[in-house]
Each structure stands twice: as structure tokens, then as C-alpha cells.
Amino acid sequence: MSHPATGAALRPHAEQSYADELAALERADSRPRPPGWRMSPWAVTQYILGGKLDDGTEITPKYIGHRRVVEIAVATLATDRALLLLGVPGTAKTWLSEHLAAAISGDSTLLVQGTAGTAEEAIRYGWNYARLLAEGPSEAALVPSPVMTAMADGRLARVEELTRIPSDVQDALITVLSEKALPVPELSMEVQAQRGFNVIATANDRDRGVNDLSSALRRRFNTVVLPVPATIDEEIDIVTRRVADLGRSLELPEVPTSLAEIRRVVTVFRELRQGVTTDGKAKVKSPSGTLSTAEAISVVTNGIALAAHFGDGTLRPADVAAGIHGAVVQDPVSDSVVWREYLETVARERDGWDGFYRACREVSR
Known part of the structure; x- marks a missing residue:
């Protein structure tokens, strides 16, 4: 052979x-x-x-x-x-x-x-x-x-x-x-x-x-x-580097990496993982899954593939929404409740997250 x-x-x-x-x-x-x-x-x-x-x-x-x-x-x-x-x-x-x-x-x-x-x-x-x-x-x-x-x-x-x-x-x-x-x-x-x-x-x-x-x-x-990344900026750096490495390895079409979308994915994962929003003002329920840095890398990489092959070549909220939903909702009963509550009480009220909220609501139906 x-x-x-x-x-x-x-x-x-x-x-x-x-x-x-x-x-x-x-x-x-x-x-x-x-x-x-x-x-x-x-x-x-x-x-x-x-x-x-x-x-x-x-x-x-x-x-x-x-x-x-x-x-x-x-x-x-x-x-x-x-x-x-x-x-x-x-x-x-x-x-x-x-x-x-x-x-x-x-x-x-x-x-x-x-x-x-x-x-x-x-x-x-x-x-x-x-x-x-x-x-x-x-x-x-x-x-x-x-x-x-x-x-x-x-x-x-x-x-x-x-x-x-x-x-x-x-x-x-x-x-x-x-x-x-x-x-x-x-x-x-x-x-x-x-x-x-x-x-x-x-x-x-x-x-x-x-x-x-x-x-x-x-x-x-x-x-x-080995601790989880200490700060959100550290975790964003890790995700950005690994996504770039994976993109080259998989020879994905060039998609301008949107730091805003990476930051959003990491923010969602950290808040659900830690049970509190980044500003410390609101508590949120944590789902059953791990929501690790590795899963954030996977969500963003999959989003890039969607944007390259089925989108306009730019990473947008709709490209990461399905991946986030799949990572968060491991238990279709209890995790669905946690995710809907997060969307309505946190994502919906956050400035600049309107498109992300709508994309996630569409996927969650």
C-alpha cells in the first residue's frame, strides 16, 4: 500500500x-x-x-x-x-x-x-x-x-x-x-x-x-x-490562534476572522461556565456541559466553514449560533431551559447583540 x-x-x-x-x-x-x-x-x-x-x-x-x-x-x-x-x-x-x-x-x-x-x-x-x-x-x-x-x-x-x-x-x-x-x-x-x-x-x-x-x-x-484561562482576553487569544492553525491545516477558504464574534462566543461560554455575567451584575444558570476553550475553538471553526461555503465570506452571528446551541444544549430538557433563560435575560438586553440574539432564537425553535 x-x-x-x-x-x-x-x-x-x-x-x-x-x-x-x-x-x-x-x-x-x-x-x-x-x-x-x-x-x-x-x-x-x-x-x-x-x-x-x-x-x-x-x-x-x-x-x-x-x-x-x-x-x-x-x-x-x-x-x-x-x-x-x-x-x-x-x-x-x-x-x-x-x-x-x-x-x-x-x-x-x-x-x-x-x-x-x-x-x-x-x-x-x-x-x-x-x-x-x-x-x-x-x-x-x-x-x-x-x-x-x-x-x-x-x-x-x-x-x-x-x-x-x-x-x-x-x-x-x-x-x-x-x-x-x-x-x-x-x-x-x-x-x-x-x-x-x-x-x-x-x-x-x-x-x-x-x-x-x-x-x-x-x-x-x-x-x-492546568487551569482554565484566567482572563477573557487570554481565552480569546487561545481561540484566535488555534482557529487560525486549524483553518490552515484544513485548508478552509480565507474568512476574515471576526474578533467580535470570537469574543462573543468566549463571553457566552465563560458566563455560562462561571454562572455569572462578566460584569458580575447578574447570575446565570450553568448547563450540564463543560463549555471549554476547546469547544469554543470548534464552534468558531465550524462557523468559519459555514461563512466560507454557505455565507458571504464574513463570520457573522448566524454562523456561530448553531454551534453554540449544540455545545450548550447537551440535555434537551434542562439545558434548553438554561439556554432560553440566558438568551432572554442576558443576550437580549446586551448592546450590539441583537443579531446574535435573533440568530440563536431562530436556531432554538
């Missing part, structure tokens, strides 16, 4: 999309590097937070937030402690873990996606059963997990949604993180972790109680909590 060129990928990996920036940082980086790292902790942090190098290369911000949060995460990975990124949905946990792996190891693809059906083989190893039956246990019949591959190569492994993985499967990580070795008793051997190996895991605050980490496993992680 032939494979298309990397440039045709719908979503290139971080190390592919930002190869030029990573190469420029490596050239400019003269600071000490931990064993197995492509660049120093300073350069990794620079890659994540953005800035301008001495040679004029612009490093785009990958994460907008507190610098200290990123520094703690990077410093953790330079020790023998694994990193757990914890936060509510939409706080860029997956995005940050991917870029950390790309900068440190040059490879963000050693990924275990956690679900209720994730088996122990995804963390340890499995077998090619055709070869196993034909030849018996052998290294040739062994199918390494992403974690085993990362150990053998001295790279970072990523475990997404750790608390969605069944508890007995989670605990397969304990030996890996404490002994830095993965036994293969069937072959009377073990894989020892090489320098540069570590694990980045992510978990949602809202998943607590699903499959809580055992105390033994939690002790192996240093937990870094």
Missing part, C-alpha cells in the same frame, strides 16, 4: 508541523541537556511558550498560560518522576503533552489512548498470535506497546485519559515507573528503560471516581494542574 506524502496529512504531528522551529531551537541551544533529550529544558520551555530567537526565528506559542506551570512540567520530566497533567476538559492537556514529547524526544506518537476497554497489552506488550502458535514464544512474536518502545528507545510515552483506564490496567505502570523495567516472563527477559524515557499522562478533573489512581501509582507521578 502506498502512503501519501506527509504534507497531505489531515493533522500532522507536532514534530512535523513545527519541524523548522524545533530545528532552529536545537541550533541555538547551548544549555545543558538531560540524557536522551533533543534540547535543554530552557529550549523546551521556549518552544512551548514562544518567543524570538537571536537569529530572528519566531517561535509560536503552543500553550498560553502561566510560565511556571510549564517550567514545573518540564523540570519533572528531567527527573525520574512521571508527569500527570490534570484539569477540566479543554485545558490543553493533550495539546501540551504532544508538544512536550515532540520537543524532548522528537516523537509524539508513542501514545496509549485510555478508554474503558484499554487492555493491559496497551501498556505492557502483546503477541503476534500467528507467530506465537507457529513458533512458540520468541522476541519475533512479541508486539511491544508504545510504553515498551519508549523504554527501549529512551523516549517519552504518552498516556491519555489515564483515569478512564480500568484500575488493574493502570497498575501495570507501577513497575515501569518504579523499577524502570518491564519484565517479559514468557521469555525470561526484561526491557530496561534507557536514558530519556519518561511518561506523560493526562486526566480530567471530571473523571474523578471513574477509575481513581491507586495511591501506589499516584506516588509515581508529579501532578501539574
Whole structure:
């Protein structure tokens, strides 16, 4: 089977999309590097937070937030402690873990996606059963997990949604993180972790109680909590940048990005999320959904596609109304009441929101 060129990928990996920036940082980086790292902790942090190098290369911000949060995460990975990124949905946990792996190891693809059906083989190893039956246990019949591959190569492994993985499967990580070795008793051997190996895991605050980490496993992680954007301007900046990135990746037709519409989407989400209007004068009910920054990005991106293909090429309230309605009204009974009340008591009374109010009312009928 032939494979298309990397440039045709719908979503290139971080190390592919930002190869030029990573190469420029490596050239400019003269600071000490931990064993197995492509660049120093300073350069990794620079890659994540953005800035301008001495040679004029612009490093785009990958994460907008507190610098200290990123520094703690990077410093953790330079020790023998694994990193757990914890936060509510939409706080860029997956995005940050991917870029950390790309900068440190040059490879963000050693990924275990956690679900209720994730088996122990995804963390340890499995077998090619055709070869196993034909030849018996052998290294040739062994199918390494992403974690085993990362150990053998001295790279970072990523475990997404750790608390969605069944508890007995989670605990397969304990030996890996404490002994830095993965036994293969069937072959009377073990894989020892090489320098540069570590694990980045992510978990949602809202998943607590699903499959809580055992105390033994939690002790192996240093937990870094990723907060929601502190201010509306910070969240608008994040949405604007990510929408631009997605638009280029998806090759959407050029649509002048309306900062007014992005601000409106972010304002609606923040007010419903926090249960109070931005001026603090009125309380509002919160719907059942998360209304995260990631969902705001999705609403605006979808709105741009509507404006480009079915509108006049300018992002307008009618282009984002359906997306906002779909994000807010997860429960058609209780959330519909919350949304109608918000429209009538907040959106209807707000200056400059007449078009938005009418578009949302039309969608809500």
C-alpha cells in the first residue's frame, strides 16, 4: 500500500508541523541537556511558550498560560518522576503533552489512548498470535506497546485519559515507573528503560471516581494542574490562534476572522461556565456541559466553514449560533431551559447583540 506524502496529512504531528522551529531551537541551544533529550529544558520551555530567537526565528506559542506551570512540567520530566497533567476538559492537556514529547524526544506518537476497554497489552506488550502458535514464544512474536518502545528507545510515552483506564490496567505502570523495567516472563527477559524515557499522562478533573489512581501509582507521578484561562482576553487569544492553525491545516477558504464574534462566543461560554455575567451584575444558570476553550475553538471553526461555503465570506452571528446551541444544549430538557433563560435575560438586553440574539432564537425553535 502506498502512503501519501506527509504534507497531505489531515493533522500532522507536532514534530512535523513545527519541524523548522524545533530545528532552529536545537541550533541555538547551548544549555545543558538531560540524557536522551533533543534540547535543554530552557529550549523546551521556549518552544512551548514562544518567543524570538537571536537569529530572528519566531517561535509560536503552543500553550498560553502561566510560565511556571510549564517550567514545573518540564523540570519533572528531567527527573525520574512521571508527569500527570490534570484539569477540566479543554485545558490543553493533550495539546501540551504532544508538544512536550515532540520537543524532548522528537516523537509524539508513542501514545496509549485510555478508554474503558484499554487492555493491559496497551501498556505492557502483546503477541503476534500467528507467530506465537507457529513458533512458540520468541522476541519475533512479541508486539511491544508504545510504553515498551519508549523504554527501549529512551523516549517519552504518552498516556491519555489515564483515569478512564480500568484500575488493574493502570497498575501495570507501577513497575515501569518504579523499577524502570518491564519484565517479559514468557521469555525470561526484561526491557530496561534507557536514558530519556519518561511518561506523560493526562486526566480530567471530571473523571474523578471513574477509575481513581491507586495511591501506589499516584506516588509515581508529579501532578501539574492546568487551569482554565484566567482572563477573557487570554481565552480569546487561545481561540484566535488555534482557529487560525486549524483553518490552515484544513485548508478552509480565507474568512476574515471576526474578533467580535470570537469574543462573543468566549463571553457566552465563560458566563455560562462561571454562572455569572462578566460584569458580575447578574447570575446565570450553568448547563450540564463543560463549555471549554476547546469547544469554543470548534464552534468558531465550524462557523468559519459555514461563512466560507454557505455565507458571504464574513463570520457573522448566524454562523456561530448553531454551534453554540449544540455545545450548550447537551440535555434537551434542562439545558434548553438554561439556554432560553440566558438568551432572554442576558443576550437580549446586551448592546450590539441583537443579531446574535435573533440568530440563536431562530436556531432554538
